[in-house]
Amino acid sequence: MNVIKIIFKNSIRMITLLIAVAIASFILVTSSPIDPVQSYVREGVAVSAEQREEIANYWGLYNSPIERFENWGKNILNGDMGTSLIYRKPVSEVIGEKFQSSIILMSISWIISGILGFVLGVIMGVFESSKIDKFIRNICFIISSTPSFWIGMMFLIIFSVKLGWFPIGFSVPIGVSSDNITFSQKLYHAILPAITLSFSSFSNIALHTRAKITEIMKSNYILFAKARGESLFNIIKRHVLRNALIPAVTLQFASISEIFGGSILAEQVFSYPGLGQTAVDAGLRGDIPLLLGIALISSIFVFLGNIIANILYAVLDPKIREGAKYSE
Amino acid sequence: MKNIPEIEIENLSITFKIYEKGLIQKNIKTISNLCLKAYKGEILAVVGSSGSGKSLLAHAIMGILPKNATVTGSIKYKGSELTEKRIHNLRGKEICIIPQSVSYLDPLMKVGSQVMIKNNKSCFEKMRNAFKRYDLCENAEKLYPFQYSGGMARRALISTVEQTEPSVIIADEPTPGLDKQMAYKTMKYFRDFADKGKAVIIITHDIDIAVQYADKVSVFYGGTTLETTKAENFIKGEKYLCHPYTKALYNALPQNGFKPVEGFQPSPYDVFEGCIYYDRCDIRCEKCKENIPIYNFPDGSGFVRCINGY
């Protein structure tokens, strides 16, 4: 019962937030002084007044902002996000296409950073203030202070340029028709960007997990487990992991936002044609419908992550699940 | 057999390293020169007011003190030194502790399964029998600690010692928070353990209840034991007790006048020479500022740490 209530409450919240995101993004992009027509046809290319008129009319640039928002909102609800100016295709189609390559990247690194972060966090937390803890902690601190795109550049220089182990960029081999691309080829091209992307979030996960584990290790129930003669291995297996799991899961789903943001940079460095690079293109070239579409999709993604985290929390925590005498 | 105590503690001191103002490191002695003997088939009640470091004593025996603690003195089990390695192998098997509250149970594990030390059939049966004995219904196995009442948690904690056949059981504050009836019932469980031939050490500030079930009472004050005496002496009367503090405790009991003990317990930050009870003692004299000898009672039932002897 409780779980259903939580799902309901979260969904309502997500819908209000999404509407707010839609309105805010719309206001932001439409108030831009950047002339969409000019940036569409690229600087330096002369546009005749007639052509300009035609394009502007086509996008409804002369209507009032409220009318335009109304229009756009109505279309969105019907699943029509407009037409991309760069690709001259429906935005939903472009996003769908790009999302497919991005999702490989994001899910690989989401899993890598989650597992790596958790394992390192557990090691640090269990052996708190030992040499190994200090060593890993310093590394995590430095990595969290390093821009992920720079790590990507260093990977490119070392592994692609110097050693030649990996391709310089792109999600697929160049000059191979899309039907002939195998999954392993896609994976091969996604490895470096995915590792780069993992770097943007694993250290945070590790540091947070460490904090949680040290707290657990200091608890009375661990002390009692020790007094009962349980081995360290057993204590970790029976108690530490169990208690660290809930916060770890929450953290993992909350990291979706970070992964999404990081993917934009990683894709840019590796010229990986995913959603992130498309967002940058849309922003630089003034493709308003596409930019809006990506902003919306990305926040749906983030909110879904949050909702899943909240639901899992409710399902995993017996206090909420069993619902007995629980007050905040 | 009676001559060799199951647990014998001599001159135990526990010191913690603490950072003071600036960067001066200071050592604070929470337990000093503590002596204790626990025999087979007996309940030894270690009584003293709250915050006097009694739980640390239990943790020291179990070898679960925090890392910044240093222990000196000796703890012997069955006549031989209880080294760190030895307690590692013995704890949870031959020496068991019953902690004081529900916070010692893993909040995310069903109580039944965490009472079981290993996940096998014999442990399961032992758990189920223990639950039955302590009036915990079968349903209680499947509940989480937060669904337990204080009394239930206490009984579940007690049932953990039935997983093995320990010869020493240390109970840390088993009665506070329980109503009188429950408290007596709990003490009865410990009496049963002792009658089955185990050595039971109960650490408590509930002197009233403790003296009714224990064989011996050890009076704990300011980090050390001032007197160990037969529990019956507490019932017989003030003149059977030796140390001024023990007498004061006796007089503070509700049935004996409820007289409060004046003054405060010394803090572990204060460094003491001589008798630790000096400040509050009615019969103090200059000699009390020197080293205080331990006088053992002739019948071997205990000792007193006071220059006036017994």
Next chain:
Amino acid sequence: MNRRKKTIFLICVSIIVIFSVFIGGLIIPETALKADFSIKNSSPSLNHIFGTDYMGRDMFLRTIKGMSTSIIIGMVSSFISVVIAVVLGTVAGTFSKYVDGFVCWLIDFVMGIPHIILLILISFALGRGFKGIFIGIAVTHWTSLARIIRGEVIQIKNEQYIKISKKMGKSKFYIMKNHILPFIIPQTIIGGILLFPHAILHEASVTFLGFGLSPETPAIGIILSESMKYITTGYWWLAFFPGLVLIIVVVLFDILGENIKLLINPYTSQE
């Protein structure tokens, strides 16, 4: 060296290094960055410890100058962020449930769009350039600090002395000004310093993507974005050193924040 001396030592070192990079960037004249094609793309040497770029400009000087720009942007926008965080955090903690609910909703809303996307949107809305970066970073980085301050305020609010003050008929505003704000100042200082690394990293990221500053501005993001063009040529120093300096400055700010935290917090200051 004892712990507290070490803490103070680290604080001093961080401040000195950050300050010298900052000042260094300001006093390097434009003329020092003139193109000299005779020495273009030379690898690091004693004359040019970070090497030179495709126009023969010294990469060390460019990096310091760029870092200095980044520090200014980071400081100003962090400051704005801190102000927003303090105002919203205290307001949420002090006033009614509805105000609190609204602020929490606002925090969720800002966190609901991935930072970089939001920064792109804002930069786009403000026609790119300096302004976009400043405002973008200022309005996206206050959320976590606001949450901390809100929690802090709620905790203080339940203290006895606040309750007494309320009973004595003091207004909410009076309590906020006299009892709550002084209490959260240490948290705010630490939060502000720790916010800075994020601000700088995001500034570098957005500039790297091509939003924000114009290509002529010496900024770390622009330098790195430029070096992307030469990445296949093996001119590794163009990307390596500027990034390294960026990391060092960010790490130093982290060290600064963490150590001040150690000093201010009465519990850890004892360790």
